[in-house]
Amino acid sequence: MLLVPTLALVTLLVFSIIRLLPGDIVTLMMSEQGYASDKAKLEQMLGLDQPFYRQYVTYVGRVLQGDLGVSFWTKEPVLDEILRRLPVSLELAVLAMLFGLLIAVPTGIFSAVRQDTWLDYLFRTGAIGGLSVPGFWMATVVIVAASIWWQWVPPMRYTPFARDPVKNLSQLVLPAIILGLALSASVMRMTRSMVLEVLREDYVRTAWAKGLPESLVITRHVLKNAMIPVVTVMGLQLSALLGGTVIMESIFVIPGMGKFLLDAITWRDYPVIQGINLFLATGVIALNLLIDVVYGFLDPRIRFG
């Protein structure tokens, strides 16, 4: 399908770009660590002495066998490192989306139903407000305030959910809310406009005319149809989330993929950068596919159309 060429493009793009980054890894390693007796040997060790196309082909070959290579710095297999961090990032992203939805959907609906009233303005202002304050600043203020007033600080080390759900959640809840707030602005807007649109549809007007109570109209008719595009949007946000968590991961000491990628870029750890990007790209594309399928399923017009 079209999946393959896109993926191929992705890997090629990443592969080339990171080799264009100034400050190549060989000089970096040489100058600081003395990993090998000379530059040539180090290059050979890292496989960088081969011409570009050969490196790329070797890489793709290995990927198809499930081998994403080994981190230049830590010598651990890239795939393992990614898999170790993926659930953490996913958990944070899912929690963020949950909070985002929890905030955005009710306020969106209210805003639409009470369009142009002060409530509408209040919610819309609030939503945009949540989006206008940089996340790291919100995090800073909350952490410092909490530590001074209540002597409370979120745990600064990660505990998997399975081992201790309370500790796990207490670390992730703050960054999740902050991320969710930024998310909720656009989702709220989308919800609102979708609800508005649906409200004008004939079958809703019929429901009004029939004298159905407002709440029933909303839940039974409006919500279902308005949610479809919202779900789509949320799905797309996932990719932004997975990488955009870099800042939250730095501040709250969460061992996720965002920070991992940032460090890899900083230290020119090529296999890690490639591996993560490949992973993310595949994930996003697969997700888009999934959404298209689900979309088709949900919307009867598309299913039968």
Next chain:
Amino acid sequence: MRPADHVSRRNFLQAGALGVAGLAAVRPRVAWAQNGEAKRGGSLVVRSGPLRGIDPHLETWAAALQVIHQTYNALLKFNHDGTKILPDLAESWEQKDDLTYSFRLRPGVKFHNVPPVNGRELTSEDVKYSIERQMTDQPGKFQHAYFFLGKLASIQTPDKYTIVFKTKEPYAPFLNYIASPWTVIVAREVVEKHGDLQRHAIGTGPFIMQEYRREQEAVFVKNPNYFKKGLPYLDEVRLQYVIDPVAATAAFRGQQTDISYLEFADVPSIKSSNAKIKVAEITTMFPIVLRTRPYDEQRPLKPPFTEKKVRQAIQAAIKQEEFIEIVRSGWGATMTGPIPTYRKPWALPASARPEFDLKKAKRLLTEAGYANGFETELIVGSPGDNVKSAQVAKDQLARVGIQVNLKPMEMAQYYNKSYSYDYSMSVHTALTGEEPEEAIRPYYGANATYYRWGNREIHRLIDEQAKILDLKKRVEMVHLIQRMLLDDAPNVFLYTPIAHYGVQPWVKNYIVPINAYDQRYEEIWLDGKKA
């Protein structure tokens, strides 16, 4: 801190260089050490600095010492303010003659009971192996190979517990380097099994490494077979890596960490939150330096730095106090040369400090032919305090007509550029050590790697001073070298930061050492920590 202990910052600055009173302020009072009943058990959580690798012979980032010193020992070690050498693995030592040093190991010291060493006994062979590994001649420029490489004639192990070193010539720094926190004893099997020690730490130390996740934390558990009977008291040590300073301070305030580096701006609020928290003020071993272009045979100097007067003019235009005030809010010590002023008698006296004199600077520039100043570029690693220092430097040099274009770069690129020795100016954090030549030889010596300065006379003197065993004569020569460096002015020494370390009230019997990364917790106990 008790009032009697406290020397205010103002006094600090007014006194200029550190006198005896200053030294007392720098050295935390022995009163912190408790002579109470030690309590066993508990987990100590310490905020860790940034870690890269933890191989004691290949790594140079000082934070690695935090890990290294939980798990390894050396033959000797320094006391907490670096003024005395104490026994560690060696129970006694003797300098037989100018060239010969003999050490007697403690019998019965065991490696950790962990594969592949499985608790076997440490012998003199291990010492020989470790020293030889450290003085590897594999290039990679920032190891500590320069400690002994080319200086030793032989290492002999006449029996299981005796090692005899013979140097080629008299080598004054020998004992200091043996006691250096980097010269720890490792086991051959571990190196052979893993290739290097960057991710594994198996030694004879008070704690056994249980988990090591570089970007998050390192966890250590008590070594039940530690050769110092009864130690350690703690069950566990956790080094937590929190990169964001705001979060790290909050973690300390929230009692999640027991010992932590603190930002100076947060110290007043932490002290007021709990009077029982102890905050140590340590003048660090990492001075901030304003560098001009390096040079050697392959890389000649480029104008305007070819003119000594230009370099001296830069030196005269720099006001150290302004850096300390702006970048550190007063938490810094002025410098009289490459060796920090608290290292007596090696540091130059206050009178030697280059004078701040704008008129002199302008005059020197005019004499050198740059009456209208010149334009140049300054690189600095970002983010960090050095970016601020760079701004202050830019501002100060502008007063004499030198226009500095700042070029902050991400760390990786900055290191690259720095070690290519191809830049006009930079602001850099230098390393010093307990041994005075650590501040000089790797920077200005003949085979220097951290910097390159081609002044042959200085090279010669640096080589000479290492051979002088007579303390007084050696001090004289080290002073001479420093004066020459101040005259040649390749670098301007800006200041030495004073760091703050917070210690929670329930941490007992702990003194924060001057080499703040060289943290040893074998004698600490916890009393009253909430679980």
Next chain:
Amino acid sequence: MSWLRVMRGKPLGALGGLLILGLVATALLAPVLAPYDPIKVKSSDRLRAPSLSHLLGTDDFGRDILSRVIHGARISMLLGLGAVAISTLLATIIGILSGYYGGRIDIVLQRCIDTLMAFPGLVVLLTIMAMLGQGLGNVILALGIGGTAGNARIIRSAVLAIRENQYIEVARATGCRDWQIIARHILPNIAAPIMVVVTLGLGVAILAESALSFLGFGVPPPTPSWGAMLSGSGRTYMIQAPWMAVFPGIAISLAVFGFNMLGDALRDLLDPKLRGGPQGRA
């Protein structure tokens, strides 16, 4: 369209518009408005709380915060306009090519866009910054390139919607050249979505710059960018001198708020489906 009626109909948008007007005015008049030099270091005046001589206080270098915030408006506008100009230009070109010509060009370009969108935004920015090095110009370039993909998609769908219109068919049939059709019919009709994209993009650029600053990749000092003021010394001295961060933070929030409100209102106004009005609802 009477402006007054429009503004009354969309009060939030009007508020946004006012904020932006204020921002632009401040940016243009910065050298006149600012009471002090925003860059000059004055160690004797460090960390002063807001007072009559320094309305918003001073920072750790002794610089007047009010002056820095005012000049920061200029930097923010520069950043925003520069970034948006780049991304809109690129996005329009791609969107038009893709939407108008369709076929193979469309598929290829779409794949490229999808590829770019698969990477989280911040990561793209960081990679570009790592490649280009630090500096105001590079930040603008990075923000511009980073914003292209999403905008391209929006413009493409707008073009697609128009392409089906009959008068385009007619124009083609009568032999008009492609570029004439694009210039005369397509561009004016996608002006609306472009306006929305531009307005929202300005807000995004300002926020993105503050995120980059936090990670150390933002506008280098001593340039007074709001993001750098907020994420740098502002955080260090948060407890001791909160004014260092509070004021640039408010400035960022007001600016982004303004752009978003304005963009929202524009979108509502220009999208026929959503024009409100109380019709048959509670």
